[in-house]
């Protein structure tokens with residue numbers, strides 16, 4: 001009987017683990033099965049390019065739950081088990097080893113995978129992608145040997161690993177990026193330049209407006225060829241050129257995948273078009289009323305909050321996912337939190353407030369006369385709370401007041 005089947009979660013990252021936790025917290029007494037293709041129990045990924053890469057955080061601290069938590073909560077954790085098929089008619093998940101796991105309700109939290117460069121030399125030793133604990137273990141070893149590091153891609157992972165390679169391991173670091181500034185698509189040129197300056201102050205070199213065409217070397221990488229034909233010598237290469245959502249299971253089972261955002265389409269309850277199948281975390285594209293479109297968010301807080309919300313929805317609770325996108329990073333002495341959303345280039349201006357040079361400021365992205373996104377750097381007393389209030393108010397702001405540190409942020413609202 002379908003109704004006797006367990007609640008099954010495919011994907012043992014943060015979203016999946018938090019969903020399992022929530023099912024138990026909400027009093028669900030049926031079987032819960034969590035299917036993970038990795039050997040490790042669920043862990044958090046942000047430390048992989050920060051604290052754990054730097055050696056400041058112990059391996060034991062990255063896991064979402066203690067090892068014995070799963071047994072204590074009667075969550076059946078299947079590690080090293082890849083789900084290869086989804087039979088929606090039979091309500092079964094097929095595993096790589098041929099087992100079939102029946103489900104009453106199913107949650108897909110399969111996350112995303114690094115986008116791979118399809119260029120010559122991509123398979124050489126010393127070319128690193130960072131998504132899993134094992135990747136960071138390998139990278140730590142390579143960086144500890146020192147030498148020249150070339151980072152491909154000035155996105156979050158590229159910049160965080162560049163900071164670690166430079167500040168902790170003392171490597172010579174060059175970042176290659178086709179856009180004119182780091183973080184161009186996500187923050188725009190104004191803030192991209194703030195990050196470029198920060199890295200330059202720490203001795204990182206940039207090759208901006210430059211693409212990569214080949215990794216040179218025999219068995220091991222020795223250089224990175226750029227699109228002007230020159231070769232940057234490299235002992236270690238780190239590639240951070242984005243991620244793509246793991247939607248194969250859903251797509252092969254006939255569930256809708258959004259052409260623009262690339263994720264499994266869900267409604268505000270994080271439910272797919274199949275009433276017994278839900279999706280959360282990096283893999284899900286959910287409707288945002290605030291921005292009037294589907295969003296797919298590849299950030300920690302979306303997994304942390306989306307997994308639990310999907311679990312509540314699976315239990316029949318009347319819930320809706322309305323969280324604003326949120327992101328944080330740590331690089332050298334810069335700690336930042338960002339909230340909101342805009343399409344690449346989709347804002348009219350950026351308002352700065354505070355001490356940009358001294359790395360203690362807010363910035364706000366404004367479209368028309370409304371704030372659509374904002375961030376703070378090192379202003380932890382108030383954090384992003386005031387930014388969220390401005391965005392959620394959907395009211396016009398007085399940008400002169402917004403820039404003026406003697407006026408409380410909330411008082412910049414015109415309404």
Ligand SMILES: Cc1cc2nc3c(=O)[nH]c(=O)nc-3n(C[C@H](O)[C@H](O)[C@H](O)COP(=O)(O)OP(=O)(O)OC[C@H]3O[C@@H](n4cnc5c(N)ncnc54)[C@H](O)[C@@H]3O)c2cc1C
Pocket residue numbers: 010011012013014015016035036037038044045046047048049081082083084109110111112113130131132157246249280281282283297298299300301303326327328329330
């Ligand atoms: C190095 C790094 C640093 C980051 N730093 C930050 C940060 O500073 N701030 C921030 O906000 N966000 C950060 N992120 C993003 C954040 O970690 C992700 O948004 C978050 O991990 C998403 O969680 P998830 O549970 O949706 O997916 P994932 O963490 O990707 O977990 C999905 C799991 O499902 C498994 N899986 C996939 N397919 C199958 C299958 N068919 N069968 C079984 N298992 C399967 C995957 O192997 C994986 O273990 C970082 C990400 C990385 C990689």
